[in-house]
Amino acid sequence: MSLIFRPLFEKFSSTYTYLLADFESKEAIIIDAVQETKQRDIGLIEELGLTLKYIIETHVHADHITSSCPLKERFSDAKIVLGEANSVACADILIKEGDILAFGKYKVMAMSTPGHTDGCMSYVVDGKVFTGDALLIRSCGRCDFQGGSADKLFDSIQSLFALPDEAAVYPAHDYGGRTVSSIWEEKAFNEMIGGGVDKAEFVSRVNAMNLSLPAKIHVAVPANQVCGANIISDG
């Protein structure tokens, strides 16, 4: 065994949290951890005897509150990582396109993929890409708040589509129970941008999404700008 890879699910916001670790060194990263499931995640990290190095966010979320700060309180050597466009004071590392983090023998390569929000990042690890809300399975993130831009998201998804076809796509959410896709599948079948859709058509599709605001947006965005500090919850 070499890579420990544990996809985890938070049911209230349909969020995926990903725990990855190097089996030999036990150094670990966690991507998009959620308040409601922090005890589960802390318990798993402790049970497996992992050393958490990085607490990574794909973006400042609007639909749930991160558990970055509580995780850092428990694992004090871990560093909170957010995209540089977020300028969030609680981040230890503001990461940018092409930056690389290491855990054990594995590398995390950061890609700037704005559009859903202006500070969205995707992360490539060991043939997998963690796309946040930029590229979802057969869909993509909305672009109507937090500096969102369908124009930018089109370009970001094109950069994701330049990854190898076999790269496995792990999004921040799926509302239909799907867990993983691949770049070739999304290039072919994504309902917003697959099959060679051009930018003008993509922008009009995104603008036609017409979604209601996430129920927690007015709580979640300010809470996430302080990395979920001082949240009282049962989780």
Ligand SMILES: [Fe+2]
């Ligand atoms: Fe989001």
